[in-house]
Amino acid sequence: MGLLQVENLSVDFQTDNGIIPAVDRAKISINAGQVQGVIGESGSGKSVMALAIAGLLSPAATMRADLFNLDGHDLTRMSAGERQKLISNNISIIFQEPTSSLNPSLTIGYQLDETIRFHSGGTRKQRYDKAQELLLQVGIIDGKRRYKEYPHQLSGGLNQRVMIAMALACEPKLLIADEPTTALDVTVQSQILDLLLKLNEEHNMALMLITHDFSILSETTDKVYVMYGGQIVESGRTYKLLSQPYHPYTKALLNSVPHYGMHYRKGRRLFNLKGSTPSLDHLPVGCYLGPRCPYANRKCVQTPELRTLKGRKVRCHFPLIEDDS
Ligand SMILES: Nc1ncnc2c1ncn2[C@@H]1O[C@H](COP(=O)(O)OP(=O)(O)OP(=O)(O)O)[C@@H](O)[C@H]1O
Numbered sequence: 001m002g003l004l005q006v007e008n009l010s011v012d013f014q015t016d017n018g019i020i021p022a023v024d025r026a027k028i029s030i031n032a033g034q035v036q037g038v039i040g041e042s043g044s045g046k047s048v049m050a051l052a053i054a055g056l057l058s059p060a061a062t063m064r065a066d067l068f069n070l071d072g073h074d075l076t077r078m079s080a081g082e083r084q085k086l087i088s089n090n091i092s093i094i095f096q097e098p099t100s101s102l103n104p105s106l107t108i109g110y111q112l113d114e115t116i117r118f119h120s121g122g123t124r125k126q127r128y129d130k131a132q133e134l135l136l137q138v139g140i141i142d143g144k145r146r147y148k149e150y151p152h153q154l155s156g157g158l159n160q161r162v163m164i165a166m167a168l169a170c171e172p173k174l175l176i177a178d179e180p181t182t183a184l185d186v187t188v189q190s191q192i193l194d195l196l197l198k199l200n201e202e203h204n205m206a207l208m209l210i211t212h213d214f215s216i217l218s219e220t221t222d223k224v225y226v227m228y229g230g231q232i233v234e235s236g237r238t239y240k241l242l243s244q245p246y247h248p249y250t251k252a253l254l255n256s257v258p259h260y261g262m263h264y265r266k267g268r269r270l271f272n273l274k275g276s277t278p279s280l281d282h283l284p285v286g287c288y289l290g291p292r293c294p295y296a297n298r299k300c301v302q303t304p305e306l307r308t309l310k311g312r313k314v315r316c317h318f319p320l321i322e323d324d325s
Helices: 046-053 080-090 108-119 124-137 144-146 157-168 187-204 212-221 238-243 248-254
Strands: 003-014 018-032 035-039 061-064 067-070 091-094 174-178 206-211 223-228 229-238 307-309 310-312
Touching: 003 046, 018 206, 018 229, 018 248, 018 310, 035 046, 035 212, 046 061, 046 174, 046 206, 067 124, 080 091, 080 229, 091 157, 108 124, 108 144, 108 157, 108 212, 124 144, 124 157, 157 187, 187 206, 187 212, 206 212, 212 238, 223 238, 223 248, 229 238, 229 248
Parallel strands: 035 206, 035 223, 091 174, 174 206
Antiparallel strands: 003 018, 003 061, 003 067, 223 229, 229 310, 307 310
16 A cells, blocks of 8 residues: 655755756655665765655755655645655654764763654653653663663664664554664664564554665665656666666666675676766756766767656656667
8 A cells, every 4th residue: 555655856955156956856755664775975865855755954954855655644735744744743853973863961862762752642641651662662672771871872773772662652554664774783773673573563663764885775665766866866676676677877886896705706897887976056058968878879968757667766868778679
């Protein structure tokens, strides 16, 4: 069932250097309980898109969307207050650095209690019980002790579990995890990913995972969006997209990943796209990848639209589709 449908979502920032189009006409659709991933280089607009969906953009941003449906409600027809209420009751977001999201001068319990009070209210005892239940759900077995502690007394992994507990307080239908494991050790990374997938299964909670890591996407997601220069340049089923990318940028990203284990080959040179990511205030004419793309030709100075090809969405004049005939 369609939980979130967003079409032509654009976010601009007004800066001293002019308007920065951080997200350009993004199209997202997530079903209940689905796990999706977003990948792309730094500055490609992943976090801004996530913040726009979660209703957390800074006042410097201007957002537009032709369609923004959440759980059967059309958000484009709501007042800002109604929209914010619906979003905060249905969508939660967690970030890369749990310690910078938590207030270092307040106990874990106080911060958890504030979140529970905001979403469901209740007496002090009810809120305390709910906090303990949430801590247990995220695998913190000594919740009574942790409740009284401060963020600096917990490891990075435990703080991320606390952030997930807070995110669960509203019983979200969608949890957006913006690089939730980047700041953690590899063993802790896999524990946090396992926890997110367990919660996804147990609560039928959809998950949008933003990451730089293809191995995380391949092991956890059903569908992937690839972003470049504020645009979604390719999206589709994870397995198919990773095994046969249609967009030259997706192919370049995949080829730049080091291989280990069975695929390891000594002396293999990693693929690099020539040039660097364009600055969003000086985007190239036409296809944004054009100046760096090994397949580009004259047509690429025209703006490519997002097209549907064999069940995939691709923004490219010359997608890498092998001829089946
Ligand atoms: N508050 C802001 N004011 C002006 N521009 C902004 C602001 N926030 C983001 N941007 C612009 O939006 C671009 C996209 O930022 P975003 O954080 O979404 O990138 P990202 O793909 O999530 O990168 P990373 O992987 O490093 O987190 C930035 O490069 C910047 O140009």
